Amino acid sequence: MIESTLHHSVLNAELLSFLDIKKDGVYLDATYGRGGHSALVLSRISKSGKLLAFDRDREAVTDALIKFGEDGRFTINHAKFSRISELLSEFRNKIDGIYFDLGLSSPQLDNAERGFSFQKSGFIDMRMDQSSDGGSAFDWVNSAKEYEIRDVLSKFGEQRYAKSIAKKIVSSRALKTIDTTHELAQIVRSCIKYRAKIDPATLTFQAIRIFINDELNELNLALNSAAELIGLGGKILVISFHSLEDRIVKHRFRYLAANGLSRSGSECSYRIITKKPIVPSDLEKSENARSRSAKLRVIERTQ
Numbered sequence: 134m135i136e137s138t139l140h141h142s143v144l145n146a147e148l149l150s151f152l153d154i155k156k157d158g159v160y161l162d163a164t165y166g167r168g169g170h171s172a173l174v175l176s177r178i179s180k181s182g183k184l185l186a187f188d189r190d191r192e193a194v195t196d197a198l199i200k201f202g203e204d205g206r207f208t209i210n211h212a213k214f215s216r217i218s219e220l221l222s223e224f225r226n227k228i229d230g231i232y233f234d235l236g237l238s239s240p241q242l243d244n245a246e247r248g249f250s251f252q253k254s255g256f257i258d259m260r261m262d263q264s265s266d267g268g269s270a271f272d273w274v275n276s277a278k279e280y281e282i283r284d285v286l287s288k289f290g291e292q293r294y295a296k297s298i299a300k301k302i303v304s305s306r307a308l309k310t311i312d313t314t315h316e317l318a319q320i321v322r323s324c325i326k327y328r329a330k331i332d333p334a335t336l337t338f339q340a341i342r343i344f345i346n347d348e349l350n351e352l353n354l355a356l357n358s359a360a361e362l363i364g365l366g367g368k369i370l371v372i373s374f375h376s377l378e379d380r381i382v383k384h385r386f387r388y389l390a391a392n393g394l395s396r397s398g399s400e401c402s403y404r405i406i407t408k409k410p411i412v413p414s415d416l417e418k419s420e421n422a423r424s425r426s427a428k429l430r431v432i433e434r435t436q
């Protein structure tokens with residue numbers, strides 16, 4: 134079982150097989166992370182190929198510059214993937230493959246100071262981009278109205294106990310600010326009376342993280358942009374890790390396949406390649422626990 138803080142990319146063989154890389158092709162890695170997928174693509178393109186990468190996390194960008202900064206085929210943008218269309222307008226119609234590997238990298242999860250995980254105690258930050266103006270989870274947890282907390286927990290965590298957790302957060306912070314991930318996790322657990330298979334804090338942390346990073350909105354915007362950028366015969370691949378993300382991808386792909394897209398006067402068509410999402414093999418799941426919930430969906434531009 135893999136447990137280190139190195140990031141182990143998921144569904145590598147499947148991603149490569151669907152991308153069907155052309156040696157001189159142009160590819161977009163919308164979620165660089167620690168560059169596992171980027172390295173695979175770079176090893177398959179020639180000198181005239183290109184890999185454009187994005188990540189909103191400064192640490193990921195630093196990693197990219199260290200690993201591939203000298204490689205003339207590679208560029209990294211420190212930006213949200215909702216901006217791919219705006220920042221890559223010169224590549225419109227010229228990209229052969231765009232892929233998203235959503236969520237967090239292992240280094241983000243494992244660094245207690247990032248506040249994404251309650252396994253270790255740390256400041257409740259949860260911002261993927263710590264240089265952004267957006268507020269941290271600490272600010273929000275300690276100031277949001279009770280009904281806002283309840284709504285976020287039920288909408289983004291599908292959390293049955295959203296109401297009682299929101300109430301407990303508000304009464305706890307009236308006594309003392311909620312500073313750490315351990316404190317927050319303890320408050321959540323105290324509201325749930327049954328013995329659950331997964332730690333009850335999991336869904337609450339997921340919900341707050343999605344809200345703080347506006348993750349679902351990002352995904353919606355980025356899928357539209359990807360459909361605008363992709364060239365004829367090119368594919369868009371999305372690896373998601375929970376049902377809220379997968380639902381968005383499924384519906385957006387169905388919409389594109391049914392309605393196409395009108396792009397600067399010309400009509401584009403798309404075809405769904407994966408009728409059902411592709412999931413990791415049993416071997417991959419047993420070797421990499423993070424891969425267990427991964428789902429890959431693929432669509433192709435046909436006209």
Ligand SMILES: C[S@@+](CC[C@H](N)C(=O)[O-])C[C@H]1O[C@@H](n2cnc3c(N)ncnc32)[C@H](O)[C@@H]1O
Pocket residue numbers: 140141142143163164165166167168169170171187188189190193212213214215234235236237238261351352
């Ligand atoms: C699961 S990791 C990607 C791992 C990568 N495929 C690899 O093989 O190393 C997800 C990465 O996407 C980034 N990310 C998530 N949402 C993003 C967004 N809206 N815009 C840009 N980057 C995002 C995260 O910061 C994280 O580094």
